[in-house]
Amino acid sequence: MLKNILIRNIDFLEVIFIALSVVSAFLSFYYFFYKKSAGAFIKLMKIKKTIRRAKDEKKKEG
Amino acid sequence: MIKKGELIGRYRVEERIGTGGMSRVYKVKDMRVGTFLAMKEIIIKNDSFMNAGYAEAFVLKNVNHPVLPRIVDIIRTEDSYCVVMDYIEGCNLEEYVKIHGGFNEGEVIKTGAVILESLVFLHSKNILYRDLKPSNIMITKNGEIKLIDFGISSSRDEEKNENKMASKCFAPPEQLAGKEVGETGDIYALGATLKYILKNEPSPGMICFLNKCLKAEPGERYKSANAALKALKRIKTFNENEVKRLKRIVSKNIFFLIMFLVSVSGIFLCTKVKYKKAEYERIVKAACESHDSAVRRENLLWLIKKDPSAEWYIRLFDEYKNDYVFDEAEAKEAESLLDGDLRKLKEEDYKNICAALGRLYLFYYEDLSEENENYRRAAFWFDRAYEDESERDVYSEIGHFLSEIQMMILEGKDAGMYEKYYRDLNEILEDVSDKESVVRCEVYSLFADSVYAYGADFYREGIGIDEMKERLES
Numbered sequence: 001m002l003k004n005i006l007i008r009n010i011d012f013l014e015v016i017f018i019a020l021s022v023v024s025a026f027l028s029f030y031y032f033f034y035k036k037s038a039g040a041f042i043k044l045m046k047i048k049k050t051i052r053r054a055k056d057e058k059k060k061e062g
Numbered sequence: 063m064i065k066k067g068e069l070i071g072r073y074r075v076e077e078r079i080g081t082g083g084m085s086r087v088y089k090v091k092d093m094r095v096g097t098f099l100a101m102k103e104i105i106i107k108n109d110s111f112m113n114a115g116y117a118e119a120f121v122l123k124n125v126n127h128p129v130l131p132r133i134v135d136i137i138r139t140e141d142s143y144c145v146v147m148d149y150i151e152g153c154n155l156e157e158y159v160k161i162h163g164g165f166n167e168g169e170v171i172k173t174g175a176v177i178l179e180s181l182v183f184l185h186s187k188n189i190l191y192r193d194l195k196p197s198n199i200m201i202t203k204n205g206e207i208k209l210i211d212f213g214i215s216s217s218r219d220e221e222k223n224e225n226k227m228a229s230k231c232f233a234p235p236e237q238l239a240g241k242e243v244g245e246t247g248d249i250y251a252l253g254a255t256l257k258y259i260l261k262n263e264p265s266p267g268m269i270c271f272l273n274k275c276l277k278a279e280p281g282e283r284y285k286s287a288n289a290a291l292k293a294l295k296r297i298k299t300f301n302e303n304e305v306k307r308l309k310r311i312v313s314k315n316i317f318f319l320i321m322f323l324v325s326v327s328g329i330f331l332c333t334k335v336k337y338k339k340a341e342y343e344r345i346v347k348a349a350c351e352s353h354d355s356a357v358r359r360e361n362l363l364w365l366i367k368k369d370p371s372a373e374w375y376i377r378l379f380d381e382y383k384n385d386y387v388f389d390e391a392e393a394k395e396a397e398s399l400l401d402g403d404l405r406k407l408k409e410e411d412y413k414n415i416c417a418a419l420g421r422l423y424l425f426y427y428e429d430l431s432e433e434n435e436n437y438r439r440a441a442f443w444f445d446r447a448y449e450d451e452s453e454r455d456v457y458s459e460i461g462h463f464l465s466e467i468q469m470m471i472l473e474g475k476d477a478g479m480y481e482k483y484y485r486d487l488n489e490i491l492e493d494v495s496d497k498e499s500v501v502r503c504e505v506y507s508l509f510a511d512s513v514y515a516y517g518a519d520f521y522r523e524g525i526g527i528d529e530m531k532e533r534l535e536s
Contacts, residue, residue, distance in 0.1 A: 007335060014332035021325030027318040037315035040308040047266075047298070047305060054266030057273045 064088060064103055070144055071137045073101060082211065089149060092134075099134055100149040105142045125187060129180035129209050150208050155196035155259050164261030167268055173199075174256045174294050176207040181252065181287035185245050192243060194251035195232040196258055232258075235278050246280040249290050253283075267297035342368075349377065355384055363399075370403040372411035376418050386500045388426035393439075396422075417447035417458070424461050425504045437465035456493075459486045460508075467516075480516055481523040487512060488533065510534065 006013065031037045064086070068075045073090040076098070080087035090101040123133045135146035153161075155173075165173065177199065184191060193211065200208040230238065234250035237243045253275025257264075264272060271293055277283045284290035349361035359381045365374045375396075382392045396419060404412070420443035427436035444458035454462070463483045470476040487509050494505045513520070513530050521527060 007339060010332055010335050010339065014329060014336070017325045017328035017332060021322055021329060024318045024321035024325055028315060028322055031311060031315035031318060035311045035315070037311045040311045043298075044305070044308045044312060047308075050270060051266045054269040057269055 064139075064144075069093070070101070070139065071135065071146075073099065073135075073137075073146060075101070090146065098149045099146050100131070102145045102147065103139075103142050104145065125184065125189070127180055127183050129176060129183075129207060131208060131210060150200045150202060150210065152200050152202040152208075154210075155199045155201060155255070157197075158201055159196060159259055162261075164259050166261055167265055170256050170260050170268070171294055171297055173207055173259065174252065175291060177209065177252055177255075178287050178291040178294060180209055181245075181248050182291060185248070185287050190243060190245065191248050191251070192237070193233075194248055194255055196255055199255065234280070236280055244280060245286055246283040249275050249283050249287060250277075250280075252290070265297070271297055349374070355381060366399055366403070370399075370406050370411075372407075372414045372418075375400070375411075375415040379418050379422050382422065383426055383500070386426065387428045388422050389428050393423075393427065413447045416443045417455070420444040420447060420461055421457050424457060424464075425501055434465060434468065437461055441465040456486045456489045459483075460490065476519070478523070480519040481525065483512070483516070484520050484523075484525050491533070 064070065064075055066075055066077060070090070072093050074093055076089045076091055078086060079089050079100070085105065086103045088101045088103065090099050091097070092099055123136075126132070131148040131150060133145060133147050135144075137144040137146065158164075177194070181191065181194075191209070194209075198209060198211045200210055202208060232251045232254040234243065234247040237247050253272050257272050257276070260268070271290075274293070275283055275290065284293060345361045345364055349358055349365055352358045352361070359378065362374050362378045362381065366378065378399075379396070382388050382396070400412075400415060400419070407415070420440045423436050423440035423443060427439065429436040440461035441458075441464075444454065444461050448454045448458055460483070463479060463486070467476060467479065467483075470479060487505075490505055491509060494502050513534060517530060520530060
């Protein structure tokens with residue numbers, strides 16, 4: 001039933017997916033280049049690493 | 063001992079502002095220029111103090127850095143040396159901490175960076191500070207940081223033995239133990255100083271930095287002031303909001319990336335489905351409209367395999383009828399296909415196909431055995447099509463009559479069957495005019511054969527001779 005509905009509206013579905021891909025690609029690029037998400041990710045990793053190191057240091061001191 | 067108001071050289075003593083282990087510090091006024099300066103009186107009691115005083119004077123004389131006070135003059139008195147230098151107004155970090163409680167981490171990083179820059183400068187000149195502590199770091203009214211009191215600073219080339227003078231809380235362990243001190247000793251003292259002036263709980267980055275500075279083993283500390291400076295500048299003071307903001311950016315990017323991948327997959331799937339749909343339509347067209355029977359048949363078999371339905375089966379049965387013969391090979395093919403699709407087909411479709419197959423056996427099956435195999439098989443498929451006897455159509459009734467009559471005759475149970483059979487034959491005779499000629503021929507032949515075989519039985523069960531004659535003639 002659902003399969004038949006989807007197959008009947010396949011052109012409409014394709015248009016929706018194309019629109020979604022364009023929008024999501026734009027937003028991905030926006031966040032990657034303008035908001036510098038890669039940098040943010042590296043910063044987050046560094047923060048996590050620093051926190052982990054600090055915890056280890058505290059444990060050693062303890 | 064210098065007294066207030068005393069003139070030493072061209073400098074008049076205003077007040078005493080500090081006392082050290084081997085020195086006194088006075089605020090003096092340059093009578094020629096009118097500016098205030100600081101004068102450190104180094105009392106010559108023994109060689110050690112003498113050397114320390116000289117050291118300070120000569121060290122400072124050779125260096126010029128914004129963080130370090132400028133030596134203006136060196137005066138020799140009867141029992142002391144006086145070193146005249148810039149007067150720095152403000153308070154030292156020890157006093158500052160006592161008054162204000164300390165600095166926040168950002169300010170500590172800035173202060174530490176200024177001190178480390180001056181240490182980098184001093185170390186590049188082969189000078190070790192050796193007595194870095196909060197009371198030796200001044201903060202001016204403008205907020206500038208200045209290092210004072212080079213009482214025990216020394217050139218690394220010189221052999222000196224002033225380690226006992228180092229401040230215990232801030233001096234590195236090796237200095238307290240009287241061992242040789244290197245650049246890492248100053249880094250230890252800096253770590254201790256920064257830890258002292260820090261007001262709040264240090265961040266993880268600061269903890270790591272301070273721990274590395276304060277390692278008991280000199281080899282485990284930062285190798286140089288420059289390395290420590292770089293590490294200090296790398297410390298990022300972050301708060302929860304910053305972390306949340308970073309997480310939000312990263313998670314949004316990941317979300318949109320996943321959305322993009324899903325969309326691309328969706329487009330790919332849509333293209334694939336459209337291709338399959340076009341292919342299916344092409345095959346349907348070939349199965350329905352091709353001029354070649356073999357092509358039609360081949361495509362119908364493909365359609366039955368992919369999408370079994372009554373439509374494709376009945377079209378296939380029509381293909382079997384093309385040569386007016388439903389042979390054994392075709393019968394096997396049809397039955398095996400139908401057995402395979404038993405569960406895939408809808409109940410209604412299955413019944414329609416069984417009824418069509420029954421009619422195919424009834425009228426087209428090539429019965430080589432001459433044992434009424436066609437009627438038996440037709441009755442078998444009609445039974446599948448109509449599970450309840452009341453649902454049977456006229457073809458089904460005829461099929462059943464023809465398959466059962468011989469047995470009934472032998473068993474003597476045939477009485478009462480003939481009238482209904484005759485009425486059924488009449489019904490299909492009236493209905494057959496729009497059927498294909500071979501079916502019409504079969505039905506006429508069946509009627510004639512039936513009158514020939516069972517005419518007397520029809521008559522016994524009330525069918526008039528005239529009625530049968532008239533029907534035969536028509």
